[in-house]
Amino acid sequence: MRNLFAFFRRFRVFLVFILMQIFALTSYFSFLQYPRAQYLTTASAVAGKTLAMRNELTKHFNLGKSNSALQRENKLLREQLPQSFQRLQYGLVKINDTLFKQQYTYIPATVINSTVTKRNNYFTLNIGKSQGIERGMGVFSDKGIVGIIHNVSDYFSVVKSVLTKEINIDVMIEPIGLFGLLKWNGEDQRKGSISGISNDMHIKKWSKVVTRGGSGIFPRGIMVGKIEKLKPVEGKPLWDVVVRFSENYASLQRVYVIKNLMQEEQEELESNIPPDDEE
Amino acid sequence: MNIAVKYGVRFLLLAALQALVLNQLELGFGIQFMVYPLLIVLLPFEIGTISLMVIAFLMGILIDAFSNTYGLHASSAVVVAYFRPLIFKTFAPRDGYDPLKEGNSYDMGFRWFLYTFGLLLLIHHFWFFLLEIFRFDEILFVLQKTLFSLPLSFVLCLIIQAMIVSKPKER
Numbered sequence: 001m002r003n004l005f006a007f008f009r010r011f012r013v014f015l016v017f018i019l020m021q022i023f024a025l026t027s028y029f030s031f032l033q034y035p036r037a038q039y040l041t042t043a044s045a046v047a048g049k050t051l052a053m054r055n056e057l058t059k060h061f062n063l064g065k066s067n068s069a070l071q072r073e074n075k076l077l078r079e080q081l082p083q084s085f086q087r088l089q090y091g092l093v094k095i096n097d098t099l100f101k102q103q104y105t106y107i108p109a110t111v112i113n114s115t116v117t118k119r120n121n122y123f124t125l126n127i128g129k130s131q132g133i134e135r136g137m138g139v140f141s142d143k144g145i146v147g148i149i150h151n152v153s154d155y156f157s158v159v160k161s162v163l164t165k166e167i168n169i170d171v172m173i174e175p176i177g178l179f180g181l182l183k184w185n186g187e188d189q190r191k192g193s194i195s196g197i198s199n200d201m202h203i204k205k206w207s208k209v210v211t212r213g214g215s216g217i218f219p220r221g222i223m224v225g226k227i228e229k230l231k232p233v234e235g236k237p238l239w240d241v242v243v244r245f246s247e248n249y250a251s252l253q254r255v256y257v258i259k260n261l262m263q264e265e266q267e268e269l270e271s272n273i274p275p276d277d278e279e
Numbered sequence: 280m281n282i283a284v285k286y287g288v289r290f291l292l293l294a295a296l297q298a299l300v301l302n303q304l305e306l307g308f309g310i311q312f313m314v315y316p317l318l319i320v321l322l323p324f325e326i327g328t329i330s331l332m333v334i335a336f337l338m339g340i341l342i343d344a345f346s347n348t349y350g351l352h353a354s355s356a357v358v359v360a361y362f363r364p365l366i367f368k369t370f371a372p373r374d375g376y377d378p379l380k381e382g383n384s385y386d387m388g389f390r391w392f393l394y395t396f397g398l399l400l401l402i403h404h405f406w407f408f409l410l411e412i413f414r415f416d417e418i419l420f421v422l423q424k425t426l427f428s429l430p431l432s433f434v435l436c437l438i439i440q441a442m443i444v445s446k447p448k449e450r
Binding site: 017026028 | 299302303305307309311328329332336339340344345346347348349350351353354357358361410411412413417420
C-alpha cells in the first residue's frame, strides 16, 4: 500500500498530465460524432454572445458584397411576383391550390463565426431553438449549400459545414442524373469530391452538381458546384470527381436554414422498410 | 502590481486575442497564429508543474469554447506546461533561476528565450496539427503547417511580449 502511495506521489505530475489529456482528447474526438458537451462550443451563451458582438463590428467589412448578393436574389424573386406578369386570360377564377402543398420553409440567419482552413470547419449561426432550429436541418446560401445543423442551444446553433470530414451529402450530376456522396479532402476550401461514380459513365466537364433531395434535408436542386476534373481511381472502376464549390465559404454571411414540413412523414414511411437479413 | 492581477490580465488578453482575432485569420498555406503558449512561459519560475498545467488547461478550454475545437487547444496547452520544467532545466543558467525574474527575453536574454520558447512552441504546434489532422499518411501536411506557422507565431509573440512586459531599466 505504501508503495502505491509512493508511486502516485512520484508520478503525480505525469498522472495529472495524462488525466487532462484524456479529458481534452475524448471531448475533442467524441464531439465530431456526438455533440454533448455544449458548454465547450460556440453555441454556449457566453461565447455566442461575445461572437455576436464581434460580428456586429466586423460584418460591415463585407457590406458591399453581401448587399449586391441580396439585391441579385431580390431581383430573381421580384420577377416571380404577380405584379411582374401580364395577365393573359381573363375570366378565370383562382381557387384554393390543391396541386401544390408547401414542403420546405426557410429561416434566414447570419453566420457569426466561421473557419475554412481547419480540418473540420464549423460555422456558428445567430439563431437557435427559440427560432425553431433543430439538429439535422440543412443550411444553404444564395449561391450554394453550406452544411447541416450539428448542435443547437437556445439562441445559437453550430453548423457542420461542407468543409468537414464525413459530411456525406446526397448530390447528383445535373443533366444525366447520376448520384453520389459529396466529400471533402480537408485541404482546399474551394474543392470537394464525389465518391461512388462508376467510370463507364461519360461525364462532361463543368456540368452542374446539385443536391439530390433524397434524405429530405435539402430540397432537390440546390446548387453545390461544378465538375472541375475527373481522375480515375487506381485499381477500382470509379471516377474521382473533383467539384469546385459555387459558394466561397471564406466570405459567407447570409444563409437560410431549411425546415422540411414533411420530414416526419418521410422518416415514418422509410422506417417501415423491412431490415435486410444479409447485411 | 499584484502578481495575480498581472497574470490575470495577461491571461485574458492573450485568450481574447487568440479566440477573437487570430483564430479568424486564415492566410492559406496552413498558416495559423497561436500565441497563448507565451503566457505559460512568462509564469513565475518557482510555480509547480501541476498548477502550471491547470492554468494552461483553463486557457485552452476557454479558447476552445470560442473556436469549435472542443479540447484541441486545451490538450496542446497542457503539453506545453508539461514540457516547460524539462526544457527550463536543460537551458538553466549556471547558478539557477533568479526568482525575481521571469522568462521573458529582457530578463533572461534573447538567446535563452529563442531556445526555450522556440522549442516549446515547436512542440505545441506539432502536437496541435498532428491531432487536428490525425492521419499518418498526411504527415507531410502536418510538418508543412508546423514549419510555416512556427516562425510567424514566434515573431508575433515577440511583439506581444514587447507590449505586455515592461523593459527593465539599464544599469
